[in-house]
Amino acid sequence: MDRASLFRPSLLALGAFGLFTVFALSATPAQAAQIVVHYSDSASEGFNDPTLGVQRRASFEFAASIWASTLAAGEIVVDAAMDPLGGSDSSAVLGQAGAALVARDFAGAPLAGTWYPIALANQLAGTDLAPEADIIATFNSDVDNATVLGSTDWYYGTDGNAGSDIDFVAVLLHELGHGLGFFDMIDQTTGQWYLGFPDVYGLNLIRPDVGQFSAMSDAERLDAIDSENVFWNGANVVTTSGSAVKIYAPSPYLAGSSISHWDTSLSPNELMEPYYAGPNHDAGLAIDALQDIGWTADSTPTTTVTSTTTTTSTTTTLPPMDSFLCYKVKETKRTPKFIPVRGVDLADQFETTATDVIKPEVLCNPAALAGAPLLDAETHLVGYDIQGTPQHARRKMILVTSAFGAVFVSTTEVDQLLVPSAKSLLSEPAAPDSDTHDLDRFKCYDIKRMAGSPAPHMGLQVTVVDQFTTAKTFTISKAKRLCNPVDKNGTGIKNQVGHLVCYSLKPTKKQPKHVQRVGVYVANELGPGRLDTRKEKLLCMPALKTLY
Numbered sequence: 001m002d003r004a005s006l007f008r009p010s011l012l013a014l015g016a017f018g019l020f021t022v023f024a025l026s027a028t029p030a031q032a033a034q035i036v037v038h039y040s041d042s043a044s045e046g047f048n049d050p051t052l053g054v055q056r057r058a059s060f061e062f063a064a065s066i067w068a069s070t071l072a073a074g075e076i077v078v079d080a081a082m083d084p085l086g087g088s089d090s091s092a093v094l095g096q097a098g099a100a101l102v103a104r105d106f107a108g109a110p111l112a113g114t115w116y117p118i119a120l121a122n123q124l125a126g127t128d129l130a131p132e133a134d135i136i137a138t139f140n141s142d143v144d145n146a147t148v149l150g151s152t153d154w155y156y157g158t159d160g161n162a163g164s165d166i167d168f169v170a171v172l173l174h175e176l177g178h179g180l181g182f183f184d185m186i187d188q189t190t191g192q193w194y195l196g197f198p199d200v201y202g203l204n205l206i207r208p209d210v211g212q213f214s215a216m217s218d219a220e221r222l223d224a225i226d227s228e229n230v231f232w233n234g235a236n237v238v239t240t241s242g243s244a245v246k247i248y249a250p251s252p253y254l255a256g257s258s259i260s261h262w263d264t265s266l267s268p269n270e271l272m273e274p275y276y277a278g279p280n281h282d283a284g285l286a287i288d289a290l291q292d293i294g295w296t297a298d299s300t301p302t303t304t305v306t307s308t309t310t311t312t313s314t315t316t317t318l319p320p321m322d323s324f325l326c327y328k329v330k331e332t333k334r335t336p337k338f339i340p341v342r343g344v345d346l347a348d349q350f351e352t353t354a355t356d357v358i359k360p361e362v363l364c365n366p367a368a369l370a371g372a373p374l375l376d377a378e379t380h381l382v383g384y385d386i387q388g389t390p391q392h393a394r395r396k397m398i399l400v401t402s403a404f405g406a407v408f409v410s411t412t413e414v415d416q417l418l419v420p421s422a423k424s425l426l427s428e429p430a431a432p433d434s435d436t437h438d439l440d441r442f443k444c445y446d447i448k449r450m451a452g453s454p455a456p457h458m459g460l461q462v463t464v465v466d467q468f469t470t471a472k473t474f475t476i477s478k479a480k481r482l483c484n485p486v487d488k489n490g491t492g493i494k495n496q497v498g499h500l501v502c503y504s505l506k507p508t509k510k511q512p513k514h515v516q517r518v519g520v521y522v523a524n525e526l527g528p529g530r531l532d533t534r535k536e537k538l539l540c541m542p543a544l545k546t547l548y
Contacts, residue, residue: 191222234292
């Protein structure tokens with residue numbers, strides 16, 4: 001493989017995007033993603049700033065999760081920083097970014113003698129071709145002061161309500177697109193290909209009155225790049241749009257903007273146009289263009305997240321817990337009813353409340369997905385309706401990650417208390433001793449997906465096996481509940497990082513209906529009971545939770 005030197009083809013002028021950056025990409029089912037982000041700022045500035053650092057990183061991860069819901073990838077290594085790049089009250093460099101390296105003629109390259117951005121080259125080769133960052137980006141921290149761009153600052157929210165400020169998520173999304181390969185490598189003074197070899201992006205360009213860029217002479221390409229008559233005619237873009245799509249090629253040529261963007265005439269605005277036009281969180285035709293250069297779209301995410309700074313390095317994996325298939329239940333007729341338990345003290349990572357436990361609502365069986373073995377087939381969960389004081393204060397900007405991918409959510413209200421339980425179809429079992437299992441109690445909150453956050457779990461089909469169901473296939477819909485491990489009456493928490501995220505689900509077409517179970521015996525620390533199942537209600541899976 002020939003490897004180019006570090007390549008930063010453009011700067012990001014005010015109102016014009018340059019190239020770069022990525023945080024998270026999803027994976028094909030056979031190749032789980034490992035996301036490695038190196039925040040190279042010092043411990044007190046940029047992405048590690050004590051005041052703004054958390055917001056900046058949250059925006060970064062949110063933008064990356066949008067790309068994560070569309071592209072398949074293995075490991076992507078990112079070097080990210082925010083530095084004081086200066087500017088005036090009317091103009092500034094927002095950032096500068098690009099693919100760290102380009103590669104050609106590697107094993108697995110679809111086209112010989114063609115440059116590929118290193119992140120894509122690694123995916124196509126099935127191996128890491130270079131032992132360093134794949135994508136490098138620097139953003140202007142001075143935008144957050146009164147000198148640069150006056151009263152205009154970065155907006156770090158994820159809801160698109162940037163107002164007169166500059167939406168950081170939109171800028172990051174744009175730069176992600178460049179870092180993944182939305183850029184050309186044509187010499188603006190000679191029209192030559194980079195080091196004499198075409199780049200995979202440029203091979204999708206055409207000037208209708210002359211022909212494909214790949215068939216042009218250097219002089220013809222030089223004339224084309226400021227002709228105002230350049231189009232993308234890659235198959236995926238043409239299929240989606242119905243025709244070739246115009247590329248930004250103004251006269252005179254504008255370094256950092258020309259050729260590596262969609263034209264400003266497109267309506268509605270596309271994310272990859274050269275000028276900032278507000279909080280656009282939709283990758284749009286850029287997804288099709290990236291497929292035209294070799295990326296694979298639409299995968300089933302399985303995510304491991306690694307992030308590093310100059311002082312710390314952490315790797316987080318999903319907690320070792322079973323998944324649970326939860327059934328809506330009612331108490332069995334003509335059996336003793338549950339007696340509400342008043343004044344239970346519950347303390348989790350959101351709140352401490354005095355809680356009344358009202359009645360059982362769900363029975364959750366340990367569930368195996370796709371044939372995976374169970375860790376503990378005996379310990380179940382019974383979910384009880386609860387009411388507590390003080391009233392729940394809603395939490396926003398929560399990143400929840402499961403084997404189905406990552407989604408940003410906010411809480412709406414308290415929902416249930418899940419209690420480790422024993423279950424029997426024949427006779428009343430003994431309540432489980434907490435020393436015999438590793439399962440916590442969980443306090444569950446209703447959640448809703450935050451506006452703009454991708455939902456990689458939506459529409460996934462999973463095959464589930466539990467003690468009521470043999471290999472039944474369900475379609476996953478929305479993330480419904482987030483369940484935190486909870487301390488009950490001062491008895492402690494076993495695993496502070498082990499959460500559950502519960503998804504709504506329904507059987508796929510032609511799957512058998514649930515055979516209701518009547519008089520199921522359950523027992524736990526709240527007492528015994530008998531329950532009738534109604535239907536499958538939720539799939540609760542091990543999850544990680546990050547607050548921003």
